[in-house]
Amino acid sequence: MSAPDPQQMREAMSRFATGVAIVTTTLRGRDHAMTAGSIASVSLDPPLVLVCIRLDGGLHDPLLESGIWGLSVLSAKGRATASWLATPGRPLLGQLERVPHHRGVSGVALIDDALVTLECRTTAAYPGGDHTIVVGEVIDWEPGERPEDPLIHYRSQYWSPR
Structure with a gap:
C-alpha cells in the first residue's frame, strides 16, 4: 500500500460530499x-470556523494580510457563482462585478442569496502542505432570508438535492 499521488488524492477526496x-x-x-x-466549524464558544486556502491562489496573500474575510454558503442557485470563482485564470480585477453581492459590517463582499454569511477575523494560520489552514472568529453573521436547497460538490461536480 502507498500514499496517493496528488491526482489520486483529488479523486479520493472527491468522494466526500461538501x-x-x-x-x-x-x-x-x-x-x-x-x-x-474545505471549510469547517471549529468551535461554538468562541465561534470559530476554518478555511483552507491554496498557497498559489490569488486569495491567499490578500486574505492573510487583511485579516478580515467573509464566508458565504451557497444555495443551489449559486452554481454559476461557484463555477466562475473557481475558474483558473479568471481576471482578478473586477471578478465580483458579475456576482450579486453586498457589503457586511466589516466591508467585505458577501454573496446575495447565500444560505448564511459569516464575517470573520483571522485568529490563527497553520501550514498545511500546499494550503494554509486559516482559523477565524466569527464577528458577524446573517442567516439567509429563506431556506433553500444547498449547493453540494461531489465527484468534482456541483449538485443540488432536487
Whole structure:
C-alpha cells in the first residue's frame, strides 16, 4: 500500500460530499474571492470556523494580510457563482462585478442569496502542505432570508438535492 499521488488524492477526496462557499476579502479597496469546499466549524464558544486556502491562489496573500474575510454558503442557485470563482485564470480585477453581492459590517463582499454569511477575523494560520489552514472568529453573521436547497460538490461536480 502507498500514499496517493496528488491526482489520486483529488479523486479520493472527491468522494466526500461538501457544501460550497465563497470566501472573500478586501484589501486596499480591491475585492478578492474564491470558491471553497474545505471549510469547517471549529468551535461554538468562541465561534470559530476554518478555511483552507491554496498557497498559489490569488486569495491567499490578500486574505492573510487583511485579516478580515467573509464566508458565504451557497444555495443551489449559486452554481454559476461557484463555477466562475473557481475558474483558473479568471481576471482578478473586477471578478465580483458579475456576482450579486453586498457589503457586511466589516466591508467585505458577501454573496446575495447565500444560505448564511459569516464575517470573520483571522485568529490563527497553520501550514498545511500546499494550503494554509486559516482559523477565524466569527464577528458577524446573517442567516439567509429563506431556506433553500444547498449547493453540494461531489465527484468534482456541483449538485443540488432536487
